[in-house]
Amino acid sequence: MKCPRCSTADLKPTMIEEYLPAMSCGTCEGSLVSLLYYRHWAETQKAAAEAPKEPSLVETSDSSGALMCPKCSRFMMKYKVSGRLSNRVDVCTSCDEAWLDRGEWELLEALQLSHKMPAIFTDEWQRRIRNELTEQTRRAILARTIGEENVPKVEDFRSWLTESGHKTDILVYLYK
Numbered sequence: 806m807k808c809p810r811c812s813t814a815d816l817k818p819t820m821i822e823e824y825l826p827a828m829s830c831g832t833c834e835g836s837l838v839s840l841l842y843y844r845h846w847a848e849t850q851k852a853a854a855e856a857p858k859e860p861s862l863v864e865t866s867d868s869s870g871a872l873m874c875p876k877c878s879r880f881m882m883k884y885k886v887s888g889r890l891s892n893r894v895d896v897c898t899s900c901d902e903a904w905l906d907r908g909e910w911e912l913l914e915a916l917q918l919s920h921k922m923p924a925i926f927t928d929e930w931q932r933r934i935r936n937e938l939t940e941q942t943r944r945a946i947l948a949r950t951i952g953e954e955n956v957p958k959v960e961d962f963r964s965w966l967t968e969s970g971h972k973t974d975i976l977v978y979l980y981k
């Protein structure tokens with residue numbers, strides 16, 4: 806099998822964790838993980854109880870273009886890992902294989918997601934990330950408009966308004 810990222814290098818068997826086999830590329834250092842093997846590994850291993858690492862300290866790469874599954878040659882779907890990070894895990898829904906670019910397994914561990922990887926592939930997870938990104942964008946626009954120093958005042962008012970039993974009445978009054 807050829808690497809989906811390099812397209813020239815052959816994938817070689819390796820272990821990304823004890824009892825978790827993968828096929829790795831020696832050139833780009835990415836790994837193809839069978840989600841069947843992953844699920845078995847996740848069920849039999851206990852999640853590490855260590856303190857989370859700072860994700861920004863983990864060096865990763867992320868394939869920007871679409872990848873083709875090395876097994877079936879179909880396009881792999883991209884799933885964002887987090888709203889704060891640009892990394893995406895590529896998944897072939899036909900073969901049930903995930904492509905992890907260099908450092909992405911370590912990133913999942915740092916985010917304490919290595920035992921919860923299938924959650925990333927859910928609509929709920931992806932919707933939550935989109936909502937976080939939308940809220941960050943809205944906040945940045947507000948900060949540019951009224952100044953960063955005034956944003957906490959607006960956020961406090963927004964929280965108070967949300968908790969108020971008279972939100973509609975207050976908004977009607979403000980819009981007059």
